[in-house]
Amino acid sequence: MTDISMGGSAPKSSLTTVDARTRKRNAAEKRFRAYGLTAIAIGLLFLIVLAVSIIRSGVPAFTQTEVHIDFTITQEQFDDAESQMLKTSAYQKLFIAALQSQLEDRGLEVSFDPAAIERLLGKTGGTIREYYRENPDQIGTPVRFELAASSRVDGYFKGRVSRDTVVDSRFLMVSDLDLVDALHDVGIITQAFNWNFITGSDTGVDNPGGAGIGVSVIGSFFMMLVVLVLSLPIGVAASIYLEEFAPQNWFTDLIEVNISNLAAVPSIVFGILGLAVFIQFMHLPQSAPLVGGLVLTLMTLPTIIISTRASLKAVPPSIREAALGVGASKMQTVFHHVLPLAAPGILTGTIIGLAQALGETAPLLLIGMVGFIARAYPEGVVSGFVDPNSAMPAQIYTWAARADAGFYEKAWGGIIILLIFLLTMNIIAIILRRRFERRW
Amino acid sequence: MPLLWLFLIVLAIAAGAYVLARVRVLAMAGENRRALHSLPVYYGSNAAMKSGVPALLVLAVWLVAQPLVIDTIASGHIPDSAIAETTSRGLVMAEVRRTADGIDMAIASGELSETAARDPQADIEDLSARLSDAGAILTSEITPPVFRAAQELRALSAVGTQAMTIIVVLIALFGALWALRETKPDFRARNVVEQGVRGLLIAAASIAILTTLGIVLSLVFNTVEFFRLYPASEFFFGTNWAPSFSGRGGASDLGIVPLLWGTFYISLVALIVAVPIGLFAAIYLSEYASPKVRAVAKPLLEVLAGIPTIVYGLFALLTVGPLLMRVFGDEGLGWMQAGTAVMTAGLVMGIMLIPFVSSLSDDIINAVPQALRDGSYGLGATQSETIRQVVLPAALPGIVGAILLAASRAIGETMIVVLGAGAAARLSLNPFDAMTTVTAKIVSQLTGDSDFASPEALVAFALGMTLFVITLGLNVFALYIVRKYREQYE
Incomplete structure (x- = not known):
């Protein structure tokens, strides 16, 4: 027998009124929830800040300040200029005279010295001379020149340079800005979309205005081609072996351990591998997209193998059994039935792996894809693989490492282009997955 | 572009072997597919595999091995006396390779004729001038031993490339013939092909091991080399990091x-x-x-x-x-x-x-x-x-x-x-x-x-x-x- 003591006294607390202890516990509950929400909010805030700063700093790279000048040259002036000793400066003089007369036509009286024009536009004589030497038939007819303004003038319009921060130098005088404003008012200086940034090549350290990312996009393209051609077949073959054929033994275990370790090795170590094996040992050309592609292939393989194995595993065993049942060999089962069914998943994984490889920078630094200027498009397919080139992330790094702040804008702009590529690849992967993924 | 051509030739031989084996086995069976052990595709694949895979494998190994072997031989032409105190054999060999590349460039741009490049009595001063005219980058003056070694390097790699082309094509042809000989209706082609594919799958999976091995070896060899030049204890316990870029070693x-x-x-x-x-x-x-x-x-x-x-x-x-x-x-x-x-x-x-x-x-x-x-x-x-x-x-x-x-x-x-x-x-x-x-x-x-x-x-x-x-x-x-x-x- 047990005695259940029935308390004679009234209950200390009631369910209808909240006592202090419950209040404390509820408050703790609310606080805890708030911490979680705050954490997510902070994470998303970081994302927004990142996106805003990329867009705000990168969009100006896509516009450019241009000077439009209608310019006519007569045959005599052309002959005269060609006969002089300093040919380009003769053109420069003609150009400045034309500019002055155009300003006067519009009733604008600004005094400026020829040196100011040179500061605003750089040496324009050479450009003009080249144009007329290539198109002699244009002599005598008015031609509209669209000349890129110097990087500081460009910066003035984009807010990078302001009247307060300008210090008189041989690059820009404060007084020049009056001229710039006047030219802007009459529509000679305008802002235009900068196609050169998307299609152009890198320039030297002294000309941020003319730098473009086009050549390094091609470099990245050739690199991705190497990665795709090598890592997809090798990755799929390795996954098929491990998932469908490998016996349970030490060799299989060794491969598995290696793959999972390689997936966690820092990317810079792959750069060291590329430098030591491909460049020092095999003497492959430095800075070539081929070598970059090889290094990135080794880096992407574990990712592709892991995702391919997951999609092979997702194919139900009944498919295999049915194929084996009607007399297919093991190999035929895998290649005729399992692989086609796993293909969408494999493709999705490969695209995501490629996107990862496209944004990878550190290994490329070690195999020499920075530090030189990618000036020219490759001449052909073979030269695209073996001639030195840059890649998008390496080009962005090169720009970020240069001293001139004008290049920072280019680096942000390059990031926008890189992210557009990554976004497109990821969206394609998501669409593929939505469209073709089968749930069994 | 001889390498690309060689690759394409091997592929062409493999493709030819595929077609021939298929036609042959069908002819032998009198167009009666049921008399065959495997589907005709497998006879073709067997021939293509046996001619293509060994040839390409040999090609790959040769491409990696040839520079190493030639380097060792050419390096033997440089007497120890020609290597100055301040430098090492590796650096001299780098110079030799650059010179050889420079000679190639000069020939390509027409600055130098092939026979002049091979002349062992060539005037070295004249040659350096021609090389720099052709845009070759040479860090120091070419010394006679370096030039001899560069000539040797070029001669050897020319011989090597020729030998490689011949051997690879022969292997491909031999493989094709062998496969064609064994192509008979009762040949178990599917099993052989599947064995081969399985081998390729294993090879692909082994790349993970090779990568790890490559990482470890390239790190270990160079690290050992580093510790030979710089004491390990100072590296691990030194509290100062100040590499010098001017001198070589010592001051860092x-x-x-x-x-x-x-x-x-x-x-x-x-x-x-x-x-x-x-x-x-x-x-x-x-x-x-x-x-x-x-x-x-x-x-x-x-x-x-x-x-x-x-x-x-x-x-x-x-x-x-x-x-x-x-x-x-x-x-x-x-x-x-x-x-x-x-x-x-x-x-x-x-x-x-x-x-x-x-x-x-x-x-x-x-x-x-x-x-x-x-x-x-x-x-x-x-x-x-x-x-x-x-x-x-x-x-x-x-x-x-x-x-x-x-x-x-x-x-x-x-x-x-x-x-x-x-x-x-x-x-x-x-x-x-x-x-x-x-x-x-x-x-x-x-x-x-x-x-x-x-x-x-x-x-x-x-x-x-x-x-x-x-x-x-x-x-x-x-x-x-x-x-x-x-x-x-x-």
Whole structure:
């Protein structure tokens, strides 16, 4: 027998009124929830800040300040200029005279010295001379020149340079800005979309205005081609072996351990591998997209193998059994039935792996894809693989490492282009997955 | 483009063998497919495989081996006396290779005729002039032994390439003939082809082992080379990092301690940022969030993981650095000298690691069985008490594993620290000082102009080795913790 003591006294607390202890516990509950929400909010805030700063700093790279000048040259002036000793400066003089007369036509009286024009536009004589030497038939007819303004003038319009921060130098005088404003008012200086940034090549350290990312996009393209051609077949073959054929033994275990370790090795170590094996040992050309592609292939393989194995595993065993049942060999089962069914998943994984490889920078630094200027498009397919080139992330790094702040804008702009590529690849992967993924 | 042609010729032979074997076996069976052991495709594939695969394999091995063999032979032509005190055989051989490349360039541009390049009595001064006219880059004057070795190198590689072409084509033809000979209706073609494909699959899977082997060997050999030039004890215990770029060796202090300190300090700051945010985000997403919130917030957080690190590096250098300068710099609190600092890099790296921690923890928390929670609720615990006292302890080993993996990521991260952490190696406690890390120094030592044989460049491999060992150790340790302490439910 047990005695259940029935308390004679009234209950200390009631369910209808909240006592202090419950209040404390509820408050703790609310606080805890708030911490979680705050954490997510902070994470998303970081994302927004990142996106805003990329867009705000990168969009100006896509516009450019241009000077439009209608310019006519007569045959005599052309002959005269060609006969002089300093040919380009003769053109420069003609150009400045034309500019002055155009300003006067519009009733604008600004005094400026020829040196100011040179500061605003750089040496324009050479450009003009080249144009007329290539198109002699244009002599005598008015031609509209669209000349890129110097990087500081460009910066003035984009807010990078302001009247307060300008210090008189041989690059820009404060007084020049009056001229710039006047030219802007009459529509000679305008802002235009900068196609050169998307299609152009890198320039030297002294000309941020003319730098473009086009050549390094091609470099990245050739690199991705190497990665795709090598890592997809090798990755799929390795996954098929491990998932469908490998016996349970030490060799299989060794491969598995290696793959999972390689997936966690820092990317810079792959750069060291590329430098030591491909460049020092095999003497492959430095800075070539081929070598970059090889290094990135080794880096992407574990990712592709892991995702391919997951999609092979997702194919139900009944498919295999049915194929084996009607007399297919093991190999035929895998290649005729399992692989086609796993293909969408494999493709999705490969695209995501490629996107990862496209944004990878550190290994490329070690195999020499920075530090030189990618000036020219490759001449052909073979030269695209073996001639030195840059890649998008390496080009962005090169720009970020240069001293001139004008290049920072280019680096942000390059990031926008890189992210557009990554976004497109990821969206394609998501669409593929939505469209073709089968749930069994 | 002889290499591409050779490749195409082998492919053409393989394709021809495919067609011939198929036609042959069908003819032998009198167009009666049922008399064949395998489908006709397999007879063709067997022939293509036997002619193509060995030939391409030999081609690949030859391409790797030929420069090595030729280098050794050509190197034998340089007497020890020709190698000056200040240099090494490897450097002289690099010069020989450059000279040989220069001669090739000169011939291609028409500056030099093939016979003149082979003339052993050639006038060396005249030759150097022609080479530089052709745009070849030669660092020093060509000496007679170097020139002889370069001539030898060219002659040998010409012979080697010819031999390679002949042998590879012969192997392909021989393989094709062999396969055609054995092509009879009762030949078990499918089994043979499937064996071959299986071999290829195994070879593909072995690439993972080869990669690891390549990493380990390239790190070990160069690290050993480095320790021959620089004492290991000074490397591991030296507290000063000051590589010299002018002299070769001697003057440099290459102590790893300041670099390790910078690495760990930055990683610590990153983890202090990432772990609480990532963990609380994971708890909220898995325990509190409605499916709708989860469907939006989880992918958005994971976007942070998909952004390339160069973007974070630029973000640190150009946005976060100046921002911190405004608060902690000379105009604010005066703790910070420049925008690049431990805090800048650590903060940005923390942002990068948030989704890493949150995704892994989310999976682990979700794996805790619902029965544990229900039991706790049944005893009257609130949701937060359940999480703190039941779910988190159950998930702890996994969470620790996730944090260790994040730490290994932070230690191996390169671009953020290259751009955001500064370049000065310093032992300091102030998180607003510029410091540098192992990865950043690997980049700066290997992208400079110093040659690969100097301790200043080789130290990068020793640093890489350290990095590899640390990250590998962390990963293995993380897996061990997860395996050992994982609660087995059901």
